[in-house]
Amino acid sequence: MSSPFFKVFTRKTYCKALIASILIISLILIPIIISNTQDLQYISIRRSPPSSQTNLNHMAFGIVSSLRTWPNRKGYVKSWWRPNQTRGHIFLDQPPTPDLLPWPTTVPPYRTSDDLSGLTQRTKPKFEDVWRLVHTILELFREEDEDNLRWIVMGDDDSVFFVENIVDLLREYDHRKYYYFGGNSESVISNYWYSFQQAFGGGGFVLSYGLAKALAKDMEGCLVRHAQDIGADLMTMRCIADIGVNLTPHKGFHQMDLRGDSSGYLSAHPNIPVMTLHHIDAVNPIFPSMDRAESIRKLMKAANADQSRVLQQTICYDRQANWSFSVSWGYAVHIYERIMPRSHLQKPIETFTPWERDPKIPFYMFNTRPLSKDPCEAPHIFFLESVRSSSDKISINYLRAQKRDLPTCSYSGNHSADTVLNIHVFSSTKKRLQIDRSECCDVTRVDDAKMEVQLRECGVDEIIA
Ligand SMILES: *[C@@H]1O[C@H](CO)[C@@H](O)[C@H](O)[C@H]1NC(C)=O
Ligand SMILES: *[C@@H]1O[C@H](CO)[C@@H](O)[C@H](O)[C@H]1NC(C)=O
Ligand SMILES: *[C@@H]1O[C@H](CO)[C@@H](O)[C@H](O)[C@H]1NC(C)=O
Secondary structure (H helix, E strand, O other): OOOHHHHHHHOOOHHHHHHHHHHHHHHHHHHHHHHHHHHHHHHHHOOOOOOOOOOHHHEEEEEEOOOOOHHHHHHHHHHHOOOOOOEEEEEEOOOOOHHHOOOOOOOOOEEEOOOOHHHHHHOOOOOHHHHHHHHHHHHHHHHHOOOOOOEEEEEEOOOEEOHHHHHHHHOOOOOOOOOEEEOOOOEHHHHHHOOOOOOOHHHOEEEEHHHHHHHHHOHHHHHHHOOOOOOHHHHHHHHHHHOOOOOEEOOOOOOOOEEEOOHHHHOOEOOOOOOEEOOOOOEOOOOOOOOHHHHHHHHHHHHHHOOOOOOEEEEEEEOOOOEEEEEEOOOEEEEEOOOOOHHHHOOOEOOEEEOOOOOOOOOEOOOOEOOOOOOOOOOEEEEEEEEEEOOOEEEEEEEEOOOOOOOOOOOOOOOOOOOOOEEEEEEEOOOOOOOOOOOEEEEEEOOOOEEEEEEEOOOOOOOOO
């Protein structure tokens, strides 16, 4: 078959050829010009989010689980999953046994992980389970790749997600570009052994649509090239690096590579919204005298009133008594019987122990304060009791955890806080997403047993001291 272009030139009619050439050139050029203008527009909007706001239904969750861990961990997934609002899947290593069926509607629908035995016969991975976990990214993408997919969020069955905070974070970014969000380990040596460049998987990580698509397309190449990797999160990072993308670390993703009592860590959360908590099984229940799943459900009660403030630390002082207050919103309040600078109170009290069995210092990626029996250093501790919200105000009641059983700090005026039994903390219902500055607060005493703390924006030049 001869093409029309060929006919035009065989007629050798100069004029016609000229008109045809102009036509052809314009036909070729116009799309180029148009696409260039599109590129220019694209460049000019690339820093801003897409025109329609990112919502929960734009994100798909991929939760990696197994028949062995699921029965004990489904309560954690239930605590944050919102049936008919959140989308995604649980990926099991094997089809569920009859006792796990019918599958509850209060957790993500399950999928059984793909059989990779064809691939493992050709290339032997160091750990087959590592391949299964990394391959889940492709499987989730395959299940969820529809018009309105913008982000995928990966985690374990013992990861707890604060989904509204994740949406608020992702709203600021263009999903068509290449983003990899997540957090490091709290343990120095874990970052050293694996990578300072990787998002630790259980702490949750987020891939933009553009990146997830590229990674899914290269999945087989990725698994083969990095078959010897010892961790799925490490392999994921290496494959993402091969695409030319690096981690954008975010301090709200918590791998929680800690053991024992995590309350010191959780009570000194930076002033950013919390995205995830992980290793719920490795630490004690986060509220004393409750089991792990109950504790997480309790924290979620505060989160349901205002996710943005959860755990964020606010510090203020009672000058009459020379006390310092540290409020970790929705979780705990500490009273210290002397004035301490914010820089000191921001350091977690080392209530926890290192992740590794035979640790060497430095243990943690942050400075800590030792657990102390010094009455001027040890806090009175109050934990979340109840949450009440109205249209403009949230009121949270915190109850004393236990008697401190120490004398009064004498050098700051000998003002004992032993009588205080509960603390009401009031905050605005307006979300607190900004990370340039903490909130401030004011302390008032109602009677010997009850204190009130009112959170508010700090004054322009206000000093917290
Ligand atoms: C989800 O929606 C379906 C259909 O709209 C409904 O039948 C089901 O009860 C809902 N599930 C929950 C847990 O709300
Ligand atoms: C607060 O503590 C300082 C010493 O740190 C002391 O000089 C001052 O008198 C105390 N104020 C009150 C009200 O006790
Ligand atoms: C501190 O106050 C208590 C009673 O509130 C008193 O018994 C104690 O002697 C005081 N200590 C000092 C060092 O003043």
